[in-house]
Amino acid sequence: xxxxxxxxxxxxxxxxxxxxxxxxxxxxxxxxxxxxxxxxxxxxxxxxxxxxxxxxxxxxxxxxxxxxxxxxxxxxxxxxxxxxxxxxxxxxxxxxxxxxxxxxxxxxxxxxxxxxxxxxxxxxxxxxxxxxxxxxxxxxxxxxxxxxxxxxxxxxxxxxxxxxxxxxxxxxxxxxxxxxxxxxxxxxxxxxxxxxxxxxxxxxxxxxxxxxxxxxxxxxxxxxxxxxxxxxxxxxxxxxxxxxxxxxxxxxxxxxxxxxxxxxxxxxxxxxxxxxxxxxxxxxxxxxxxxxxxxxxxxxxxxxxxxxxxxxxxxxxxxxxxxxxxxxxxxxxxxxxxxxxxxxxxxxxxxxxxxxxxxxxxxxxxxxxxxxxxxxxxxxxxxxxxxxxxxxxxxxxxxxxxxxxxxxxxxxxxxxxxxxxxxxxxxxxxxxxxx
Numbered sequence: 001x002x003x004x005x006x007x008x009x010x011x012x013x014x015x016x017x018x019x020x021x022x023x024x025x026x027x028x029x030x031x032x033x034x035x036x037x038x039x040x041x042x043x044x045x046x047x048x049x050x051x052x053x054x055x056x057x058x059x060x061x062x063x064x065x066x067x068x069x070x071x072x073x074x075x076x077x078x079x080x081x082x083x084x085x086x087x088x089x090x091x092x093x094x095x096x097x098x099x100x101x102x103x104x105x106x107x108x109x110x111x112x113x114x115x116x117x118x119x120x121x122x123x124x125x126x127x128x129x130x131x132x133x134x135x136x137x138x139x140x141x142x143x144x145x146x147x148x149x150x151x152x153x154x155x156x157x158x159x160x161x162x163x164x165x166x167x168x169x170x171x172x173x174x175x176x177x178x179x180x181x182x183x184x185x186x187x188x189x190x191x192x193x194x195x196x197x198x199x200x201x202x203x204x205x206x207x208x209x210x211x212x213x214x215x216x217x218x219x220x221x222x223x224x225x226x227x228x229x230x231x232x233x234x235x236x237x238x239x240x241x242x243x244x245x246x247x248x249x250x251x252x253x254x255x256x257x258x259x260x261x262x263x264x265x266x267x268x269x270x271x272x273x274x275x276x277x278x279x280x281x282x283x284x285x286x287x288x289x290x291x292x293x294x295x296x297x298x299x300x301x302x303x304x305x306x307x308x309x310x311x312x313x314x315x316x317x318x319x320x321x322x323x324x325x326x327x328x329x330x331x332x333x334x335x336x337x338x339x340x341x342x343x344x345x346x347x348x349x350x351x352x353x354x355x356x357x358x359x360x361x362x363x364x365x366x367x368x369x370x371x372x373x374x375x376x377x378x379x380x381x382x383x384x385x386x387x388x389x390x391x392x393x394x395x396x397x398x399x400x401x402x403x404x405x406x407x408x409x410x411x412x413x414x415x416x417x418x419x420x421x422x423x424x425x426x427x428x429x430x431x432x433x434x435x
Contacts, residue, residue, distance in 0.1 A: 006392065006408040006422070008399030009431040014250040016428045019258050020240045022047040022072060022233040024417050025171075026261070026291065028055050028098050029203045030231045032106060032179070035059040035066075037078035037207050039228030046074045046233060051096035051416040058103060061087040078228055081182060086112035090150070093118045095346065095389075095416045098172055100149065101130050102200075105176035107153045108139035109183025116151040121346050121387055121413075123149050130176045133164045137180055137188070161186035161222060168341065169314040171196035171265075174218065181220045182209070189219040194314045197265040202290035206231060232288040234261035238390075239418045240296065241269045241319045246397045246425065247298040248278050249329045255428065257296045264292070268316025272323055276303045276330055305332030305375055313339050321394035324353045327373040328362045329401050336370035346413070347386035356383040356395055360402065380404025389413040393421055396432060 022045040032055065034041035046052065048071040056074070060066050063085035065077040084106075093100040093116055100116050104127075107114045117123070128147035135141065140154040161184040164177055174190045178200055181188025193216065201218055204211045207226040212219040240260045247255035262270075262282060270280055279299040286293055303326055313336075316323065320342055327334035342349040354366040361379035365372035378401050385392035385408055392411040399406045411434075414421050422434045 004410070004412045005435050006396050006411050007433045007435065008396055008406045008408070010402050010404070011400050011429055011431045012251050014246040014253045014255055014400065014428045014430065017256040017258065018243060018424060018428065020235040020243065020260065021049070021418060021420065023236040023261050024049060024051060024238065025098060025197060025199050026203070026233045027052040028096070028102065029175070029199050030233060031055045031059060031074070031076065032102060033203050033207045033226055034076040034078055034228065034231070035064040036081050036106070037226035037228045038080050039078055041076045041078060041228040042230040043074040043076065044072065044230070044232050046072045047236065048072060049416050049419050050094050051099060054092060054094040054096055055099045058087070058091040058093070058099070061089070061091060078226070081225060084110055087114055090115040090117045093122060095119050095122055095413055097122060097125050100151065101127070101172040101176045102179055104130050104134065104141060104151055104153065105179035108134050108137070108141060108156065108180045109159055111155050113152070113154050116149060116153070118149050126344055127151060129168065129170060129173050133162065133173065133177045134180060136162045136164065137184055139180065159184035159222070161188040163189045163191070165191045166193070169194040169196045171200070175200040178204070178218060178220055181222060182224065184222040187219050187221050189217050191217040195265055196314050197263065199263070206290050234288050234291050234293040235259045236417070237261050237266050237269065238318045241322045242393045242397050243424070243428065244269070244273065244280065244296065244298050245322045245326045246400060246428065246430065248273065248301045248303060248326060250300055250400050253300045255298045257298070259293055260296050262292050262294045265315055268312040268314070269319035269323060271312055272308055272316055273326060275306050276326060276334070277301055278303060303330035305330045305334040305373070307335045310338040317341060318390065321349055321353055321390040322397060324357065324371060324373060325394050325398050328357055328375060328378065328398070330375040332375055334373045334375070337367065338369055340369040345388070347388035347391060349388065349391065352386040352388060352391055353394070356391065359383055360398060360406070378402040380406055382407045383409065385410045387413050389416050389418070393418060396425065396430070399432070400430065
């Protein structure tokens with residue numbers, strides 16, 4: 001268990017104007033496609049988190065020249081789809097399921113062997129969901145018993161395009177298969193019943209790769225090429241969600257968050273909070289490259305419990321830890337069903353959130369696929385985040401409404417997605433110290 005922790009005293013308001021760090025999902029994909037493109041790409045707004053740095057390091061390890069102009073501005077000299085070199089050692093993806101699953105698709109098409117490893121949390125996450133389609137494409141990929149990392153990928157004589165229907169909505173699996181499809185003979189199509197985040201599709205178009213996007217399927221032909229591009233990465237809505245809820249549950253607060261990505265496959269958190277009565281205004285809508293962006297204006301709001309629509313789960317899957325905090329501050333009961341996917345994230349988010357909410361005096365009923373949360377008042381207490389960055393940040397925000405101090409243990413992994421979290425929330429009025 002980690003030794004880092006947050007200590008938080010109750011606070012009243014959350015006011016100001018902020019910019020959140022660059023989007024993690026888009027940062028990973030920008031580095032991957034820029035490395036495989038022909039020519040020099042510029043990435044502005046890159047997220048310098050431990051997760052995204054792991055992706056940068058992996059490509060450097062495979063011979064890609066990467067120049068850091070500063071923390072968030074990266075210049076990448078692409079080597080083309082066939083230009084990667086065998087890494088000198090294992091590729092460590094840290095805490096990042098996105099990086100491991102997408103890299104597996106890319107590495108399945110290479111002429112060299114590679115091994116993907118991760119930290120303790122990532123090493124327990126299920127990889128069968130990518131191994132099944134990759135093996136259908138004739139990839140040579142093996143894992144430990146129980147389909148967990150390390151993943152060992154050997155060269156395959158020839159990947160073949162497939163038609164694949166996603167059994168569980170997952171942008172990571174969809175992206176893995178599409179990236180392998182760049183190396184496959186013929187056409188690779190992925191069909192989904194529920195739309196998942198479409199950053200890979202948008203990013204392929206940014207790098208001029210031909211792609212067919214229909215209502216519920218995406219197809220690529222192998223053998224094309226990616227052309228270098230300039231990428232501006234919007235602020236991460238998953239990081240913004242913590243600040244949105246902070247403003248909603250504080251007294252007399254007005255918060256502006258600029259340049260937030262408002263991709264319609266990611267905005268479920270805003271829709272859910274609005275159904276609960278949240279006052280969130282989106283202005284200055286525009287595009288940064290292929291990605292829609294806006295400025296958010298959030299005012300303190302009286303929230304009420306709802307039954308969360310199943311149609312919004314896939315588009316808000318990463319935001320549930322902080323949605324649960326909003327639900328605990330709402331009047332009445334909030335119910336979530338159909339979200340068993342939360343049990344296989346960086347932690348079992350259903351169990352860890354239920355335990356933490358109970359510690360703080362909230363009445364919670366845990367279901368196999370969700371939670372029933374009775375709104376109430378937070379007491380103080382000590383929370384173990386389970387080493388999960390989003391849970392650590394969610395309980396930090398809960399301190400606003402608590403009647404006594406909250407200590408959140410095991411907070412090292414906040415660095416994986418929101419490196420300057422403590423500084424950002426302190427500037428907005430939260431009373432937090434980091435140890």
